[in-house]
Amino acid sequence: MSPSRRRQAVRMLCGRLGLSQRRACRIVGQHRSTQRHQPAEPDPDHDLRRWLRVFAKAHPRWGYRRAHAVLNRDGYACNRKKVQRLWREEGLRVPARRRKRRRVGESTTAADRLVAERPDHVWALDYQFDVTATGRILKILHVVDEHTRESLADVVAYHLDADATVDVLDKIAAGR
Missing domain, CATH: 1.10.10 (Arc Repressor Mutant, subunit A)
Structure with a gap:
């Protein structure tokens, strides 16, 4: 018999026969704490x-x-x-967004599309920076021919701006 049915039996014995709750629980075989236990209400949500x-x-x-x-x-x-x-x-979660996969194939950047076919066709520029022992910043400009891998210019200066870079490229172009 379930505890709820035993509760009903104990209530009936107490009500009709006038037995004490202690005696009725002993007869039915139910603990008194179980008899007094209020079942939880169903979830209101x-x-x-x-x-x-x-x-x-x-x-x-x-x-x-x-x-x-x-x-x-x-x-x-x-x-x-x-x-x-x-x-x-409820353990509900919005799933994390999937990362977009990079498309494999031809690149759309000009640097990847441009292939050096002959000398002086494509030049590459590279800037490097270094710090001297006194704390001043040295700027180094490298210009390389992509076809022959020849170093066309190496300029080291404390101040190397866009105008100086254009002057270096003009000198290289005039000499070739």
């Missing part, structure tokens, strides 16, 4: 939990905030924090 699970399945990219907005729009007044708590207790 059961329907809301079910609705949240259905909502999350139908809209996997929407979270508890959007669920709360839809609930309010449909006329079910509910606290946002309660929706958040139930959402978390």
Whole structure:
């Protein structure tokens, strides 16, 4: 016999026959603590939990905030924090966005498309920086022919700006 049925039997013995609760529990074989135990009420948020699970399945990219907005729009007044708590207790989560995979194939940058076919067709520039023992910054400009891998210019200066770089390239072009 289940504890709830035994509770009913104890109540009947106490009510009809006038037995004490202690004696009725002994006859039925039920502990008195079990007799006095109040069964927990069913979850008052059961329907809301079910609705949240259905909502999350139908809209996997929407979270508890959007669920709360839809609930309010449909006329079910509910606290946002309660929706958040139930959402978390149900283990619902918005899945992390997938990272876009880089497309493998031809590059769209000019540097990757341009291939040196002959000497002086493509030049490459490279800037390097170094610090002297006194703390001053040295700027180093390297200019290389991509076809022959020949170093066309190596300029070391404390001040090397865009105008100086253009002057170096003009000198190289004039000499070739």
